[in-house]
Amino acid sequence: MIPRTVYEPEHEMFRESVRKFLETEAAPYHEQWEEDGQVDRALWNKAGEQGFLAPTVPEEYGGVGVDFRYNAIVDEECARSGLTGIGWGLHSDIAVPYIVRYGTEEQKQKYLPKCVSGEIVTAIAMTEPAAGSDLQGIKTTAIKDGDDYIINGSKTFITNGQHADLVVVVAKTDPSAGAKGTSLFLVEAGTPGFEKGKNLHKIGLKAQDTSELFFQDVRVPKEALLGEEGMGFVYLMQD
Numbered sequence: 001m002i003p004r005t006v007y008e009p010e011h012e013m014f015r016e017s018v019r020k021f022l023e024t025e026a027a028p029y030h031e032q033w034e035e036d037g038q039v040d041r042a043l044w045n046k047a048g049e050q051g052f053l054a055p056t057v058p059e060e061y062g063g064v065g066v067d068f069r070y071n072a073i074v075d076e077e078c079a080r081s082g083l084t085g086i087g088w089g090l091h092s093d094i095a096v097p098y099i100v101r102y103g104t105e106e107q108k109q110k111y112l113p114k115c116v117s118g119e120i121v122t123a124i125a126m127t128e129p130a131a132g133s134d135l136q137g138i139k140t141t142a143i144k145d146g147d148d149y150i151i152n153g154s155k156t157f158i159t160n161g162q163h164a165d166l167v168v169v170v171a172k173t174d175p176s177a178g179a180k181g182t183s184l185f186l187v188e189a190g191t192p193g194f195e196k197g198k199n200l201h202k203i204g205l206k207a208q209d210t211s212e213l214f215f216q217d218v219r220v221p222k223e224a225l226l227g228e229e230g231m232g233f234v235y236l237m238q239d
């Protein structure tokens with residue numbers, strides 16, 4: 001086997017602590033979680049306490065501010081142990097980095113410390129019943145109404161869908177402008193009109209809460225816009 005040179009000794013120490021944590025806090029319960037269709041929500045908080053969630057988040061927003069290799073180690077250790085239900089990769093490697101990169105100072109202060117601690121579980125809602133690979137074809141809209149936007153549409157196959165406290169929602173702010181009319185919004189669970197649908201039965205990843213999400217006249221303030229209006233598709237292609 002060719003030895004890997006990508007990791008430094010401090011990364012390997014971190015790996016050891018992730019591995020021990022998973023052995024005691026996740027492996028013994030994973031079979032049950034597969035039956036439940038989701039992992040225990042408390043696992044997220046425990047992982048947050050250990051600094052395993054979104055470790056690249058800068059220190060001023062409550063993170064550890066380390067390099068992406070730490071994320072890769074967490075992903076590798078979950079995979080190595082066959083713990084397929086844990087949705088930390090989607091949270092730490094995909095959704096949270098959108099807030100770090102495109103969030104306003106206010107959004108970062110409000111959400112990032114809780115994303116690191118595990119108080120907030122994130123998801124990203126792109127896919128719809130009739131739009132998967134062809135993301136330009138999404139039908140969800142976010143139409144301006146005074147200082148607010150009104151979101152309508154359905155999403156499906158959303159990782160962390162049941163546990164999600166905060167969802168990056170992809171919606172058309174200008175349905176006539178194709179990809180150029182696409183924007184991203186930060187929508188909090190509990191916002192009136194935002195409902196979590198079925199936790200989907202899958203042939204694998206049975207402990208992962210891959211779900212439907214529904215948005216019916218969901219009113220969000222303009223402060224929920226992530227990045228610039230109309231730039232959503234560009235952001236999705238860049239990250």
Ligand SMILES: Cc1cc2nc3c(=O)[nH]c(=O)nc-3n(C[C@H](O)[C@H](O)[C@H](O)COP(=O)(O)OP(=O)(O)OC[C@H]3O[C@@H](n4cnc5c(N)ncnc54)[C@H](O)[C@@H]3O)c2cc1C
Pocket residue numbers: 090123124125126127131132133134156157158159160205210
């Ligand atoms: C476990 C799981 C977790 C997921 N998590 C998320 C999530 O967190 N957020 C989210 O937004 N989505 C999520 N998805 C959805 C995922 O992003 C979509 O499944 C994916 O984009 C493909 O879309 P689709 O399933 O509609 O397949 P389709 O787009 O209908 O594609 C079906 C097949 O046709 C092929 N195909 C499509 N277009 C073409 C073409 N032009 N030329 C040739 N072949 C083509 C595809 O390669 C594929 O084999 C998840 C899916 C799964 C299974």
